Amino acid sequence: MVQSLTRVRVIDLETAGSGPYDVCEIGWQDVVLGTDDLWHVDGERGARFVNPGRPITADTMAIHHILDADVADAPYWKVVAPEVLRPAGGSTTLAAHRAAFEQRYCRPQFTGGAEWVCTWKCALRLWPHLPRFSNQMLRYLRRPEGLDHPTGLPAHRALPDAYVTAHHLRDMLNEVSLDQLLAWSREPGLLPRVPAGAQRGKAWRDLDSDTLLAFAEERDLDVRFSAETELRRRGEAGRDPPAPQAQARLV
Numbered sequence: 001m002v003q004s005l006t007r008v009r010v011i012d013l014e015t016a017g018s019g020p021y022d023v024c025e026i027g028w029q030d031v032v033l034g035t036d037d038l039w040h041v042d043g044e045r046g047a048r049f050v051n052p053g054r055p056i057t058a059d060t061m062a063i064h065h066i067l068d069a070d071v072a073d074a075p076y077w078k079v080v081a082p083e084v085l086r087p088a089g090g091s092t093t094l095a096a097h098r099a100a101f102e103q104r105y106c107r108p109q110f111t112g113g114a115e116w117v118c119t120w121k122c123a124l125r126l127w128p129h130l131p132r133f134s135n136q137m138l139r140y141l142r143r144p145e146g147l148d149h150p151t152g153l154p155a156h157r158a159l160p161d162a163y164v165t166a167h168h169l170r171d172m173l174n175e176v177s178l179d180q181l182l183a184w185s186r187e188p189g190l191l192p193r194v195p196a197g198a199q200r201g202k203a204w205r206d207l208d209s210d211t212l213l214a215f216a217e218e219r220d221l222d223v224r225f226s227a228e229t230e231l232r233r234r235g236e237a238g239r240d241p242p243a244p245q246a247q248a249r250l251v
Contacts, residue, residue, distance in 0.1 A: 045166075
């Protein structure tokens with residue numbers, strides 16, 4: 001149980017590539033439990049450039065617009081990561097939108113084994129009626145109270161993105177417990193609707209069982225989990241998938 005914790009640090013990274021040390025910027029924004037027993041976006045926030053030790057790719061530069069010259073004199077990720085991810089010298093709770101991306105770089109050696117809240121997975125659970133769940137779409141679909149528009153810009157930079165995510169996290173924590181958010185974050189994403197293909201946009205409850213069983217064989221972990229969850233709700237988990245139909249013979 002971690003509900004006694006009173007601070008969660010939201011993290012956002014910008015990268016130079018896909019290598020384990022290819023971070024070129026980290027931003028953070030804290031969310032704290034107040035004396036009023038409500039969670040608030042705190043004044044503790046910041047951003048630091050990181051030298052990735054390699055040129056920034058054009059693909060990533062086109063997203064965040066961070067130049068090699070910006071990070072040339074910055075410290076390396078191995079130096080910056082523990083200072084930001086373990087601000088008190090010990091483990092804390094961390095959060096990010098689609099946290100699996102940040103976890104690729106914020107490994108346990110840097111976090112002290114901190115647990116993570118994935119605000120994307122939690123948004124799927126708390127606000128399934130929304131049409132889309134990206135960080136910026138949630139910003140404009142939900143219009144979180146107190147979000148200062150200029151502070152949340154430009155998008156795709158570490159501090160503004162962490163600041164926006166923190167407002168989603170604050171509202172989540174004021175709806176359900178931190179323990180619940182962590183539990184949801186440990187599981188795959190529970191998609192409210194089929195994300196692609198011929199059944200795109202349909203709720204899982206509107207699909208027949210054979211279609212659900214086929215989705216339960218998908219390689220995409222979130223799709224598989226979502227279909228399996230609906231099958232369990234119906235008491236049909238464990239059924240064999242439908243046999244493939246024989247290919248029509250050409251005459």
